Structures are given as C-alpha cells and as structure tokens.
Amino acid sequence: MPQPPSVASRDEPVIRDRGDACPGALRLHAADDGLLARVRIPGGLLTVEQASVLGLAADRFGDGHLELTSRGNIQLRGLTQACGAGLAELLTAAGLLPVPTHERVRNIVATPVSGVFDDGRPDVTPWVGELDRLLCASARAAALSGRFLFALDDGRGDVAALDPDVTALALPAGRALIRLGAGDGALEVAAADAPRAALLAAEYFLDAADSTGTRAWRVAELPARQGLDERELGRRLVAAGIDAVPVAEVRWPYAPPPRPWGSGAGGSTALCVLPPLGRFDTAQWEVLVQVASHGDGGLRITPWRTVVLPPASAGEPVDREPVERAALIEAAGLVIGADDPWQSVTACTGRPGCAKSLADVRADARAVVTGSAGALPVHWSGCERRCGHPRGAAWVDLVATGDAYALSVHGRDPVPVGRDALAAALKAARDSSHGDGDRGKRQ
Template identity: 75%
Template sequence: MPQPPSAASRDEPVIRDRGDACPGALRLHAADDGYLARVRIPGGLLDVRQASVLGLAAERFGDGHLELTSRGNVQLRGLGEECGSGLAQLLDAAGLLPAPSHERVRNIVATPMAGILSAGRPDVTPWVGELDRLLCASARATALSGRFLFALDDGRGDVAALEPDVTVLGRAHGRALVRLGAGAGAVEVAQADAPRAALLAAEYFLDAADAAGTRAWRIAELPPENALDEREFVRRLGAAGVDASRVPAVVWPYAEPPRPWGPGLGNTAPLCVLPPLGRLTVAQWRLLVQVADRGGGGGLRVTPWRTVILPRASTRRPINGYARIRDAGLVVAPDDPWQSVTACTGKPGCAKSLADVRADARALVGESAGGLPVHWSGCARRCGHPRGAAWVDLVATVDGYELDGKPTPHAQLAAALTAARTTTPPASQ
C-alpha cells in the first residue's frame, strides 16, 4: 500500500514557469460543473453568522452544496460565471474576506479540539486570529502561494502531521516550538510570540525561494543549497525582537484526528460530525448551524479531515441536535464505515477524472470493511488524499481501477478493498 508522493522528488528542485493557480473566493476556478470558489477559513473557525452566510452563498450562487477540504476550508461549486461580485460582497460583509489581496494565502489549520476537553494544553484558537491578522497586514505575505500551509497544534500532534510548511507546537510553561518544513529540529519561542514567529518563518521562506529562483511554492520544494536553516531563523527572530533558541532534535507527537463519538452527556456537549465524502446540502449545513447556535455559542469548526466540530451542541430535548443530525444523513456515531472513506470530486465535476468516484464509493462503502482508510481518486493526481498515515490507494484508469497500483476488476473491488484495508502496512509507513 505505497503512498504516492505529495510533491516532486526532493533530489531535484521544483522549477515552475507559471504562478500558482490555486482557486480562492475571488479567483474562481472553471470546472466541468460550473465555477468553483474556495473560501479560506483560518483554523476552520466560523461563528454562527459566518456559517449562515456560507449556506446562503451556496444556495444563492452555487449548486446548493458545501464541500469541506483537506485544509479545513469550504468550497462552493456550480457557480455562475457572473456571480463573482455578488459572492465577494456577501462574504466580505460576514468578515470572510478581511484582506482581498491576501485571501488565498490564509491557509491555517489548527487543532480542532483546542480548548475543548483538552485540560493542560494551550488553547491555540487565539493564535489563529493573531496569525491571520499578521498575515493580512504583511505586504510580503502576498507572495506566498495558495498551497503554503501553517499548522497551529496544541501539543497533541494532530495537525502537525499534515505536512505543513510552518508548524507551531504548543508546549508546557508558556513555550512553543516552531518547525520549518519537515525537519527533526525546531526553534523554541514564548507562546505569546508564536504567531509572529510563524509569519517570520514564511517570510524567511520567501527570501530563500527568491534566492533559489525556482518559484517554489512550499518549503519542501526548495533546492538543498537554499534549504532553511534553524540557526539563521533564530538570528532572524532575534533581529525582529523575538527571543528564540534552537532545539536540535524533537520527538514530534502524533494524535489521531477527532472522530464522531456519540451523543455525550448533559444538555450540551461537543459533537464531531462527519458528512459523507465531505459534502453537505444547504439544509444539512443549516441544521448544524442551528444546533450550534442553540447550544449557547462556540460556532463551528471545520477540520482538515472533512468533519465539523460543534464545541457546544444542544444534545437534549427540545432540540436534540444529535438525533436530528443523525436523521439528516450525517455521521455522528462511532465506527461508521464512512469514517475512513474519502474521494476526490471525480466526474462530472472534474474534466480530468476517469470515473464517478463518489458514486462508486457510495456503492461499496458498506461492503469493504477494514482498519486502513481508503481514498478514491479519479485520476493519478490523487487530489485530496489523506496525509500523515497509511491508506489504501484506489485510482481510476481508462480500464477501471488500480488498487495500490494493481489493476482490479470492478466486480472484485469490494473483496480486494477489504483485503487491502485489513493488511498491516509496511513498517516504513
């Protein structure tokens, strides 16, 4: 079950002759099912009003659905060619476009359960707002690609495992580690300085990318002679007035992402909701907003694992959000087979896709049990595949599907998937 590489070989620099075409809320992408808008949600954090506006945008301008992305953002599909101005005005009024020039670089993931059932760990949610503010105030940051990723982890190691470019890991005693790329070492700073240090790390990357002349989009794409150095980063932090020290070797923690866990206790409880394949109707989305609102605040948190956390959901009568969400076709129970199945857009939305992978995934979700997650891809690009863990790789071809690189007849997919998902992955993974 080899994982396909997420970037080009690190032995050779990535050299590009064009800019980043990653879609945003203002730069729409033309897809086979209409235009697509990707709305950045730093940290996945939405208040009730913002979430309501996203539902309205999907209904007014799109196909009536909202898609959750592997970076905790929200996509709207099926948009009309002339909707750009109206969509931008709607999002801006809700505070979802604080800096139009920076809207595609606001790629920040954060521990979804930060501050919720996490005694002894720092609450990184305030860091999200501060880093977002600093990003939007930095003219230099506009040069970042739409793929550059910040991760703010409360110390458990969930979002730190998502291959971010800059990782901030909370530590005890008011300290935090800042990691550049996937290095084993880090730089330690005070938690109060963590958001600023993260921005300075991104600006350091931009300087290195300019020196390399390769138009790298991510830290991992820098050629070896331009690789970021922790000692130089400490020097840059000191010059900016941030006290920092190098930590040469760190054992980085790892935690599983949050999963649906049941109704909880009391009249309000945090809920983890899984929309199958990360796609919700406007009606389902509005139900989540209502349950979150009736629970007394806390808004919604979109996770990089295409789930939604409701920090304070009303779970008892008369609202009984748990039962209503379950009855609406969303997953809130542990051990549901949808918990480990993901897919790219596939046909008919993507012109490059060779199959309707979502329909095929739905047809087999109850017939292919196993411990390992499976990702259905419509082509070899494997968009949206899992990060940081072993997974079963199912890719559409002109003749059907390849399962972990082996052609597999459609009639044998269920059995082959079950076998692959119950096989222990190689130790190297």
C-alpha cells in the first residue's frame, strides 16, 4: 500500500547520475495526451499582454487549457510535435523566454499579495525582476536543476514555507534574511542586496554539489556532514561586497495560503481567483485577462493554484467596478468565495493524460467535491509519485490504488477507501484537527 511522502535522511546522500527531467517551454514532455510545456513565470508575475499570449498559445498549439502548477508556473498540454518553433517564437516575443539556456531554472516564487495591500510590509515584487535578471546573466546558474526553488517572502512566511532551496525573507528597516535549505540559521543583509545574495547562495550550492560528487538537484539532497556552511556563504557574500551578518537562530514566520476572495466585492477591489483543480479553459482565461486589464499590476499566479488580481485602476468607476469584476469571474465558473467546496482541492493530471495514473482523479474529485468540504487541503494523486502535492502545511493525501484509494492524514498510516465511501471518509479526514499544532515544523 502506498505510503505518505517522507523526508530522506541527509546522512544518506542522493546520488544523481543524470540531469533532471523537468519539462520546460523548449524541452517538452511527452504525455499520453500529447506534449506538455511548462512555462516559468518568475514570482508568478504576468502582464496582461503576456497572459493574452499564453491563452493564444493554448488555443493555437494545445488543447485549449492552461494549468497552474504548485510553483506558480503555467503548463500547456496536448501540444503537437510540430509546435516547438512556433511556441518558442510566440513566448520569446512576449518576454516569457528571455534566455533559452536558463528557461528551466527560473523557478522563483514570491508572496503573491506583496504590495497589493497597504499593510506595512515591504514589497518584494521588485526583487523578482532583479533576481531573474541576475539568474539569466549567470553562466554558472544554468547548471541548476529544474527543481531548484527560490522563495522571495515579504516577511509573512507564506512562500518561505514551501521548502525552497534559497529563501530571501524581507525584514523591517530595509533588511532581509538569506537562508539555504531548511536550516535554523540565516544571514542578514541589506534588502537591496537580497537578490544578488540569493543568486550567490545558489552558486555556492552548485559548488557543494560538485565537490561532494552527488550532483544534487536540491539543497535537501546534500548529506549533513557534507552540507552547506553558513559561515562559508557569509564569506562569499562579503567577498562579493555584500555585508552579511550571521543570525544563529531565526523564528521563521508562517502564513497560510491566500483563500479565494472577492465574492460580493466587500470593500476591496483586489480578487483572489481559484480555477477548480487549477485548470482554466481559454474562455475562462480570457475573462480573467479582461478583468485584469482594468487593474493595476497584471496577474499574479500563486503556488497554490490561484490567481491574485490587484485592485482596479484609479480611473475606473470605483462604485461599480468591484461588482462587475466579481460578476464576470463567477459567471465564468471561477471561484472567488472562501467557503466554496473547491477551496484547497488539488489533483495531479491523472487519466487519460498520464500513463502512470491508476484513475481519472479529476473526475473522482468532481464527483465528491460537494459532500467532502473541510478545513484541511486535499490532494488527489493517480500514483505514488504524488505530483503537485501541497507543501508546508498539513494536508489530506489520496492516492489511487486501482479500484480504490489510499487515504492518509498528517503522515498517519494510509487506509483503503472504496469509491462509494470516498465523500464521507474524505470529509472526516479534512475536518480532522490532528497535527494542526505542528504545521510550521517544516519552515
């Protein structure tokens, strides 16, 4: 019976004898429903024009759908063998493919509501463009795996909880913390130096992976006895002209993912939109782009498969705009209500798109979504790989076993559940409070 995912001991090094197989926009992945392209969206930040191009690409080359990933990127599916050059040309013209040699390593997540609300927190969105520019300009960084992850957090602790390899956490008074992996310590730097410090931390990881002979893809794969030394990173930062102060123990903050909001408009014109199971058809996407065109700041794809739309522009009729925006979104079948049953329900591709899947997990999720709502997130997986499962917080794990599912909560032993009992068993699991107190242990 499948077991819930666990963290391997760092005393047992993971030896990589090949590069990772993560798809990109140029290196397409062959799936059962055609080729798949994964377009990196650093920080999840899209202009309205770029979003329009992605919708065009989905219609012209793919199956007419756009999928959000757990790293705030976008996937196009059902692509044909002949689409490669045309897709690359379209994405390059839109600024979505700036450097072909680095397109798979631009894995940057950022606090999606940073700068949206006047809450006194630093705005880390400028860090995104600077880190992306530095990353693309570094020949060394091209050796990073497609799974290496940068997190730029505005201090609330949302993306810092996603098991990033390098975290830059904003502090008050123009300061920031830089952390490698999940260690307790960090280095404090000036906020203006945070993007460059994050890149230098990644380059230090690459040197360590080479010197240990592991060719590790991620920081957590390095064995503890040959792992990274914050003092060495500090020396590298100082040598690069960055004043870095060691901080021995940091109490890392934690914030839950943003829930969908905007139904009834309330007093805010910002919206957080959830497409059921993280998937838009191009008609829904066009509505989203239309609504975003009336706002300030384009679209922000989140690592929780939602989209944040900043407030309406100052020139819009404030007394009417929020209601119209919300009405358009809801009429398209998209979710902006925090209590909607689709809240925190995710799934892998499943059948028929994935040959490894043992079930059509999306169809099974739709069949029971109304009767299985609960507090905890749930992820449906067609096999033991659990592609796209949540990170950080507690979640309910459903893994297809053929004619049934294995269900587990918070690392408990999984129990078999037949399809006829799925709704009731899933609701009970999602309402479970067991383990809530240790939701921040992985920070």
